[in-house]
Amino acid sequence: MIQGIDYAAIAPPLILAVAALGLLLADAFDAPRRLISLLSGGALVAALVAVAALAFGDRRATFCLPGDLRGSGPRSCSYVADDFTLLFQGIVLAAAVVVVLLSLQEITDSKMPVGEYHFLLLAAVVGALTLVAARDLVLLVVALETLSLPVFALAALRRYDGTASEAALKLFLVSVVSTAIMLFGISLVYGATGAMHLDRIAPALARLPADLDPVAAAGSVLVLAGFAFKVAAVPFHFWAPDVYQGSPPPVAAFLSVVSKAAGFAGLTIVLALGLPSYGHVWGPVIAVLAAVTMTVGNLVALRQRTAIRLLAWSSVAQSGYMLAPLAVGEDRLPEAVAATTAYVALYAVMNLGAFAVVIGFRRRAVPLSPSWDTLDDYRGLARRSPHVAAALAFFLICLAGLPPGVMGLFAKVVVFRATVAGGVTWLAVVMAINTVIGLYYYLAWAVRLFTPADGPSYDPAPGLPVRTAIAAAAAGAVVLSVAPQIVLQTVTQAT
Amino acid sequence: MMAIPLAGALAMLVPANRFLRTDFAVRAFGTAVSGATLLVAVSALTAFDFGATSRMQLEVDREWASAIGLRFHLGVDGISLPLVVLTALLTFLCFLYTLRHPPAGGRTRLLTALLLVLEIGLLGTFVALDLVLFFVFFETVLVPMYVVIMLWGGTDRRAAATKFILYTLLGSGLLLAGMLLVGATAGTLDMTELAARHGSGLSHGVQVAAFALMGVGFAVKAPMWPLHTWLPDAHTEAPTVGSVLLAGVLLKMGTYGLVRVALPLAPDGARFWAPWLGLLAVIGIVYSALACLAQRDLKRMIAYSSVGHMGFVLLGIATLTPVGINAALFGNVAHGLVTSLLFFLAGSVKERWGTADMDALGGGMLGTSPRLASVLTFASVASLGLPGLAGFWGEMLALLGAYRPHADLPRETFVMFMAVAALGAVLTAAYFLRMLSKLTHGPSDGVSRGPAPAVSAQEYAAWVPLIGLTLLVGLWPKTLLDVTADPVRALFGGG
Numbered sequence: 001m002i003q004g005i006d007y008a009a010i011a012p013p014l015i016l017a018v019a020a021l022g023l024l025l026a027d028a029f030d031a032p033r034r035l036i037s038l039l040s041g042g043a044l045v046a047a048l049v050a051v052a053a054l055a056f057g058d059r060r061a062t063f064c065l066p067g068d069l070r071g072s073g074p075r076s077c078s079y080v081a082d083d084f085t086l087l088f089q090g091i092v093l094a095a096a097v098v099v100v101l102l103s104l105q106e107i108t109d110s111k112m113p114v115g116e117y118h119f120l121l122l123a124a125v126v127g128a129l130t131l132v133a134a135r136d137l138v139l140l141v142v143a144l145e146t147l148s149l150p151v152f153a154l155a156a157l158r159r160y161d162g163t164a165s166e167a168a169l170k171l172f173l174v175s176v177v178s179t180a181i182m183l184f185g186i187s188l189v190y191g192a193t194g195a196m197h198l199d200r201i202a203p204a205l206a207r208l209p210a211d212l213d214p215v216a217a218a219g220s221v222l223v224l225a226g227f228a229f230k231v232a233a234v235p236f237h238f239w240a241p242d243v244y245q246g247s248p249p250p251v252a253a254f255l256s257v258v259s260k261a262a263g264f265a266g267l268t269i270v271l272a273l274g275l276p277s278y279g280h281v282w283g284p285v286i287a288v289l290a291a292v293t294m295t296v297g298n299l300v301a302l303r304q305r306t307a308i309r310l311l312a313w314s315s316v317a318q319s320g321y322m323l324a325p326l327a328v329g330e331d332r333l334p335e336a337v338a339a340t341t342a343y344v345a346l347y348a349v350m351n352l353g354a355f356a357v358v359i360g361f362r363r364r365a366v367p368l369s370p371s372w373d374t375l376d377d378y379r380g381l382a383r384r385s386p387h388v389a390a391a392l393a394f395f396l397i398c399l400a401g402l403p404p405g406v407m408g409l410f411a412k413v414v415v416f417r418a419t420v421a422g423g424v425t426w427l428a429v430v431m432a433i434n435t436v437i438g439l440y441y442y443l444a445w446a447v448r449l450f451t452p453a454d455g456p457s458y459d460p461a462p463g464l465p466v467r468t469a470i471a472a473a474a475a476g477a478v479v480l481s482v483a484p485q486i487v488l489q490t491v492t493q494a495t
Numbered sequence: 496m497m498a499i500p501l502a503g504a505l506a507m508l509v510p511a512n513r514f515l516r517t518d519f520a521v522r523a524f525g526t527a528v529s530g531a532t533l534l535v536a537v538s539a540l541t542a543f544d545f546g547a548t549s550r551m552q553l554e555v556d557r558e559w560a561s562a563i564g565l566r567f568h569l570g571v572d573g574i575s576l577p578l579v580v581l582t583a584l585l586t587f588l589c590f591l592y593t594l595r596h597p598p599a600g601g602r603t604r605l606l607t608a609l610l611l612v613l614e615i616g617l618l619g620t621f622v623a624l625d626l627v628l629f630f631v632f633f634e635t636v637l638v639p640m641y642v643v644i645m646l647w648g649g650t651d652r653r654a655a656a657t658k659f660i661l662y663t664l665l666g667s668g669l670l671l672a673g674m675l676l677v678g679a680t681a682g683t684l685d686m687t688e689l690a691a692r693h694g695s696g697l698s699h700g701v702q703v704a705a706f707a708l709m710g711v712g713f714a715v716k717a718p719m720w721p722l723h724t725w726l727p728d729a730h731t732e733a734p735t736v737g738s739v740l741l742a743g744v745l746l747k748m749g750t751y752g753l754v755r756v757a758l759p760l761a762p763d764g765a766r767f768w769a770p771w772l773g774l775l776a777v778i779g780i781v782y783s784a785l786a787c788l789a790q791r792d793l794k795r796m797i798a799y800s801s802v803g804h805m806g807f808v809l810l811g812i813a814t815l816t817p818v819g820i821n822a823a824l825f826g827n828v829a830h831g832l833v834t835s836l837l838f839f840l841a842g843s844v845k846e847r848w849g850t851a852d853m854d855a856l857g858g859g860m861l862g863t864s865p866r867l868a869s870v871l872t873f874a875s876v877a878s879l880g881l882p883g884l885a886g887f888w889g890e891m892l893a894l895l896g897a898y899r900p901h902a903d904l905p906r907e908t909f910v911m912f913m914a915v916a917a918l919g920a921v922l923t924a925a926y927f928l929r930m931l932s933k934l935t936h937g938p939s940d941g942v943s944r945g946p947a948p949a950v951s952a953q954e955y956a957a958w959v960p961l962i963g964l965t966l967l968v969g970l971w972p973k974t975l976l977d978v979t980a981d982p983v984r985a986l987f988g989g990g
Contacts, residue, residue, distance in 0.1 A: 402664075403616070403635040413627055416671055421679035425672065425704060432668025439664050440657070447645065 006062035008054070009081040012047040012089055013129040019043030020122035027115020033108075040118035041100045044125070048093040055086045063139075065197070076197035078136045084341075087490060088132035088265040091345055095257045096125045098352050101469040102359050103250040110248055112157045120150035120157075121254070128262035135273065136197040137186050137223075140266055141179070144226055147262055148175050151255065155247035167239075167246025174239045178229035185222025189274075192216040198274035206277045220278045221285055223270060230263025231319045234293040241300075244312035252308060253355035256315040257348045264322055264344050268337050276330050283329025290327055291430045294320025298437040306374050307358050310441060311351070314399065317438060318347055321415055324431055328422025339418035342491045346411040349480060353395040353473030357388055360466040375445055382450045389449045391474040398477055400442040401435060406481040414488065522597065525607035526590040529583070529614065536583035543576060568624040568685060573982040574755060574824060575621045577975060578747055581831050582621065585743045586614045588957045589736040592839065595953035596846060598647040598734035606647065609639040610736065617744050621751065626674045626684040629756065634667055636745060640737065648732040655725075655732035662715055662725040670712025670752075676705045677760045690759035690986070699763050706764025709757040710772065717749030719772075719809055720779030723802045730798035735842025738794065742801050743835035747827045750808045754820060758812070759986055765815060766903050773813035773897070777912045777919070779806035784922030788929065793851040794841045796930060797834065800878060803923055804830045804886075810916055811893035815904065817983050819896025824979045826889025829968060833886055836874045836961040843867060843954055853930065859939025866950045868935040870958055877965050879927040880920060884969035888976075890920055 007014065020043075023036055054060065061077035070076065100121070107114050127147030134140040152175070156168030190196060192212045193204035208216055229236040244252040271282065297317030304310040322343045325336035361378070382389040398405030401412040412435065419428045480487060555569045571579060589610065597603055612635065619632030637660055644656040678684045680701050681692070697705075715722045726746075730738050758765050783803035790796035804826065811823035844867070845851045860868040877884035880891075897913035900906060968975050 397638065402638055403631060404612075404638065406631060409631060409634060413630070413671065413675070417675045417679060420672060420675040425676060428672040428675070429669065429708070432672050433665065435668045436661055436665040440661060443641075443657075443660065450646075 003063070003066060006060055008057075009060035009062045010079060010133075011050040011054070012093070013126045013133075015047045015050060016043055016122050016126045016129065019046075020119050020126065023115055023122065024119045027113070027119070031115075033114045036114050036118055037100065037104055037107075040122060041097060043122060044093055044097045044100060047125075047129070048090065048097070051086050051089045051093060054081055055083070055090075059083070061135075073203075074197075074199040076136070076199055078139045078197070079130070079133050080135045081133055083493065084265075084269075085133045087341065087345075088261060089129050091261050091348055092125065092128045092132065092258050095261065095348050095352055096121070096254070098356065098469045098472065099250050099254045099258065101465040102253060102356055103248075104465045105463050106248050106250050106359065110158050111160075112248065117154070117157060120154045124150040124154070124254070125258065128258055131262045132265040132269070134266070135199065135269065137190070137201075137270075137274075138196055140270065141183065141186065141226070144182075144230065144266065145179065147230075147259060148179075151251070151259065154251045154254070155243055157251075158248060161246070163242075163246035164248075165246075167243040171239045171243050174236055175229055178225045178236050181222050182224075182226030185219045185225065188215050188219030189223060192219060198270065201274045202276060205275065217278060217281045220275045220282055223275070224267070224282060224285065224289075227263050227267040227270070228289065231260050231267065231322070232293075232316050233289050233319055233323060234296055234316075237293065237297070237316050237319075240316055241309050241312040244308050244315075245306070249308065249355065249359045252312070253352060253359070256311070256355070257352050260315070260319065261344050261348055264340060268326065268340060271326060272333055272337050276333060279328075279330030279333065283327055286323055287327030287424055287427050290320045290323035291427055292320075293317070293323060294431065294434045295437075298434050298441075301441050302437065304375075304441070307361075307378070307445070310375065310445065311354060311358065314438065314441070315351060317434065318351070318399070320434070321412070321431060322347070324424075324427055325415055325418035325422070327424050327427055328418065332418070332422045336418045336422060338491045339414045342414050342487055343411045345487050345491065346407055346480060346484075347399075349473055349476045350395050350398040350405075350408060353391065353470065353477060354399065356466060356469040356473055357392040357395070360388065360463075360470060375448055378445065378448045380449075380452050383452070388470065391470050393446045393449055394474065394477060396442040396446045398481070400439045402439065404481065405477070407477055407484060410484040410488070521603045521607050522590070522594050525610065526587070526594055528611060529587040529590045532614065532618075533583040533587045536580050539571065540576065540580055543571065566625050566685065567628060568687075569619075569622045569628075570624050570687075571622055573978040573980075575751070577824070577828050577978060578621045578744070578751060578831075579618060581747075581828055582614065582617045582744050584960065585740060585831070585835055586610065586617075588835075588839075588960065589739055591953055592842075592957040593736055595951050596735070596842075598736065602646065606643070609643055610740075613639040613643075613740060617740075617748070620748050624686045626678050626686060626689075626756070629686070629752075630667070630671055630674060633670070633748060633752070636748070637663055637667075640741065640745065643737045644729060644733045647734040647737065650732075651728070652732045655728035658725045659729040662722070666712040666715030666722075668712075669708045673705045673708025673710075673712060674756065674760075676701060676708065686756065686760075693759065693762055697761065697763075699767075702761035702764035703767050704764070706757055706761040706768055709761070710753070710768060713749040713752040713757060714775075714809075715749070716752070717746060717805050717809060718802060719749075719775050720782050720802065720806070721775075723779065723783075726802060727795050727798040730801070730838075731792060731795045735838060735845075738798075738838040738842070739835045742798070742838055743831040746801060746805055747831060750805065750812065750823060750827055753809075753812050754823065754986070758815075758820075766901070769813045769815050769901070769904055770908055773810055773909060773912050776806045776809035776813055777915045779803065779809070780916050780919035781922065784919050784926060787926040788922070790926075791853050793844060793853055793856075793930070793934075794838070795851075796853075796926065797837045797841055800837075800923065800926070801830070801834055803919060804834070804878070804889075806919070807890045807893045807916065810912060811889070811896050813900075813912075814893075814896035814909065815901035816896050816899065817980070817987060818892055819900070820983045820986065821976055821979050822889055822892030822896050824983070825968075825972065825975055826893060828975060829885035829889045829965075832961050832965050832968070833874060833877045833884075836870075836958060836965070837878060839954070839957055839961070840867070840871050840874060843950075844871075847948065853933050856934055857940040858933055858935070858937030861935045863939055864950075870962070872931055872935055873962065874965075875927040875931055877969070879924045885965040887969060888972045894920075 023039055026036055059082045061080045063078035065076040107117055124147050127143050131143035131147055134143050152168050152172045155171055156165050158164040192215045193201050195201050195204055205216055232240040294317045297313050301310055301313035304313060322340050325339040328336045398408035401408040403409055416428050616632050616635030623629040623632050641656050641660045644652055680697055681689055718726050780803050783799045786799045787796050808823045808826040811819040841851055877886050880886040894913050897909045900909040
């Protein structure tokens, strides 16, 4: 059976896939390091341009069921490039460009093979782009694995480093377990409904015979597992701190922003398009998951002494905030999806910024101190490089959600609003208490920047690419703080 | 009005070597900026139509983030106008005072910028008419105040600052949840519209929950016993200007919020909780009076006395009668004037003799530095509520309100509250007189025996307006009551 493919719709992942292969070949022929990095960044920018071009056009869909198989059902396309998809693809690609900027120096410093690094990175981004466009369960799983597999290798790319291998192994095991659970869930859902396409599952679930009800309920909860792993929600969060610490920092940034954004996109797609009628089942599950995730993340983050582990646990906690709106279940779901999306978009900017500073700070410190990353090392940063310190302080305050970081505050307001509107007030109260806990460690870190150092001090002057990344994130954060409606408006229109 | 301090604060970002090179120039600049703001506030006073105080005037209403229904809606009425003027006045006086007496710790540039940001937040809170906007400004105050305590505070400043921000942030988290609960169920965030509805359309349960959440949020700020413990520490450790603004205006945000937001939005909830609010207020009055009797530190004593005064304000609010609310608003302004004066004086005492410990200071101040001591006496008797001075009317009217509370409230309970609160008022007199007898009278035996510099012109400049206004509203309370009476009546649904 021959099917027409809308190449324009799949242009962004296609560009990257071709570029990834090209890079691998180029590396085999000993292309210079700089050229490879440039190509990788260029491919991402090209994909971003493609996304922007698609955003002006109509909704496109491809890999649809052919007419004779469709019957009287909906169109059932596997790959859909609607506004929601393009928005997430934009977030993922922009974040990936920043990650590439952050990686440039790191690859040299950590003696990582440059071609493989960029190949794996681009492959993972392809997975992320496909994931946010996928509208049937098979493609979702394939995309999720395309996103996960390269990341295992990326995490272990510092081959000489034992912690990196351990991190990769941990990541791998948790991922495999969660995928297995998710596949089981999918098989239950498929068994109950006889469909794989989300637009067919939803109506089938709505008129399910009563005896199949427990099967579908169990299936829909189990499907969450795979995404819970991607977003590091609580029972599947154990990999996060070790992996963030063990893997190269740009990879950690990738995991905490790109991979997480894709995970949330996938989660909302499945819940909102496929399983809305089981909101009464997964809603409370997500509520508990969110409450536990943010509480555990915040409490453990309180005890962290190194920057990267603190960011790891704080990103676990932030996942809890992002999950919270989805706890509303079926009613007011579009509003909840918009809230989650807005939070993800805003969080991407702030968290990337914080990671950029940590990476830049780390680079020069390495030869001076083995424990380069403790929070106390950040003492006195404000004296040595006031701009970097100011940027970091701003990102942290944004993450804490306080003015002048109005951006973070609005992210919180949106999430609170959706949660309260959906009638889950208790979760909002838990969230309020968690905000305070979160504030404590963000603030404690920010304050250290301005207290004088007592030990030897490093000059963290980061290289040009990292500085560009910091500046870009800071500019984004300032702009979004003044005009948060840019994100909020886009999100409301897209969802 | 807020654009001026904002521009001023931004100007502080200009590098030191290009703009306002000396510290003094920076301080003079701050004074000029806050003076200009005061002028605008005073001109608002003249532009205000006193014939229609219950109507919102001088409104600004623009779209901000329409995606979440957020509007940039500002305006003043009789409730907020006195507080707006008070804020502008106190900030100006603080800058005037700093001209000659900068707090130890240097970094004048940063201090100036922070105080201006603080002013923006305070003014914004009092004029905001949109719930989310109100919250944004409410939060804006936190970080500058935290930094002011942290950098220019006394010896235990770190703990005090942390306690301050954690407590208040917990409050504001719950506040946000409560406000959004109302906003989401009522479908609008506009405060004037919500107030006009008098809670119709909100079920009893929602109102009770919302008032509890908002009440706790504001009670932390006010502060109400038993949530007051951050206050004595923060006041004691903060530099003079910090304490003045903290006592003079920050605390008012809590009670103002109760009157402006919590009462009109959830009147049913208010009726449900009012006896409890009254009970806690009365406990606060007596508790703080007893605590004051046991204090040795002058600043700490004034801080505890604030808890007592705010107890009277809260009692006034708890009666839910026009008399009580008027008393609360009056008490707000009176406390702002008198306690700021007291903190200015405590700052002067500490600066002269290096300690605020009453035993170490010893007596006889009337002999050694008569002018300072006389102003201190004046402020103390004003604070303990001598008829004819500002403190008297707020307390008297609050007691009167408690004698005849709202028809739906248990009268016996409130009469009991009134009796206990009156006892508290006597205790207030006792500790202030004890303080005076210790410091101003008797033989001079402590460090205050030593020679002290005469009262400087800047000190006079900061004190005289406060003394004058204390006399004015004390002798002629009608000036203030006339402004607040109409909007309060409107609050209860009357003309």
